[in-house]
Structures are given as structure tokens and as C-alpha cells.
Amino acid sequence: MDVSFSGILSYIKTTAEEKLKNNECTPADLCYSLQTFFAMLVETRAMAHRDKKDVLIVGGVGCNERLQDMMRTMCSERDGTLFATDDRYFIDNGAMIAYTGLLEFVNGIKTPLEDTTSTQRFRTDEVQAVWREKEELVRGDKNVAAAK
Structure with missing residues (x-):
């Protein structure tokens, strides 16, 4: 959460x-x-x-x-x-932002520099965290996936 x-x-x-x-x-x-x-x-x-x-x-x-x-x-x-x-x-939250960027990179999400933006007060629950979806599939966590 x-x-x-x-x-x-x-x-x-x-x-x-x-x-x-x-x-x-x-x-x-x-x-x-x-x-x-x-x-x-x-x-x-x-x-x-x-x-x-x-x-x-x-x-x-x-x-x-x-x-x-x-x-x-x-x-x-x-x-x-x-x-x-x-x-x-x-x-x-610099460490959290950097770690999120690393997770995106490792999971194939890459944004060209000219397309990057900054949004003040961006909600963490609005980020599409594709790495979580992969974790749920690996674990077979149907309850979590169904709750989405």
C-alpha cells in the first residue's frame, strides 16, 4: 500500500x-x-x-x-x-523517486529526455507500476489482482 x-x-x-x-x-x-x-x-x-x-x-x-x-x-x-x-x-523523496525510476528502467519503461516532465504533488497511487503486475503474476496472487 x-x-x-x-x-x-x-x-x-x-x-x-x-x-x-x-x-x-x-x-x-x-x-x-x-x-x-x-x-x-x-x-x-x-x-x-x-x-x-x-x-x-x-x-x-x-x-x-x-x-x-x-x-x-x-x-x-x-x-x-x-x-x-x-x-x-x-x-x-529523492530516494523513492530514484528507486521508482530504476524499477521502470529494469522493466523496460524508458522515456526520452525531451518527453520527460515534472508534476508537483503527483500521487503515488497514480503511477502505473507494471513491475507489481509482474510480481502478482509470478506469485499467482489472484486476490490482489482481483482487487484492482
Whole structure:
């Protein structure tokens, strides 16, 4: 399961000062809200839905040590492992983008340089991941293929 929560921390950073100044919330309220958001991320239960043992956290929100601790606990309870990249690679998802490019290349998807574009806020679930379809065929995962 690819889950994207792009912009959550950026939104809080840009609005927190104003909300605190206008007494719309307290610092404790903001922190509690983030903890609730992190709990929602952990509760996506990708491990259970996809019968996976491991979780990879990437992106800006992945820098948060509390979220990493919560995910590590969930993984541990399911005999899995949490993988979190080095902080240098969290912020712009550069490692995730590079890896996706490598998967496309290995699977025969090549785009001439003059045809390449960049789309800000491109959703990860909008990418045609042909390598996943191949994995499902190899595994014979009819449930996953039928769910598409």
C-alpha cells in the first residue's frame, strides 16, 4: 500500500503560528493532533492488508522519531521490520523517486529526455507500476489482482 500524506507537516508549520496567536488552539492541541495523525498512519495496517512483514517510511513526515517509534512497535508486534531511510533522503523523496525510476528502467519503461516532465504533488497511487503486475503474476496472487 502506497500512502501519501503530502503537505500535512507543511500545513501545520504555516498555520500553527496564526492559530496559536488567535487562541484557536494550544501547543498541546497541535501536538495531540499530530499524535492522532500518526496513530492513523500506523492504523493503515498495510502489513495486514497486503500480508507483508515490513514497512518502509519515506517522505518528510517520516523524519518524525515519534512516528518511527509507533511504526517500529507495530512492526515488532507482527514480527516485521521497520525500514526508515537516512534523514538526508526523507525531505524530498529523492530516494523513492530514484528507486521508482530504476524499477521502470529494469522493466523496460524508458522515456526520452525531451518527453520527460515534472508534476508537483503527483500521487503515488497514480503511477502505473507494471513491475507489481509482474510480481502478482509470478506469485499467482489472484486476490490482489482481483482487487484492482
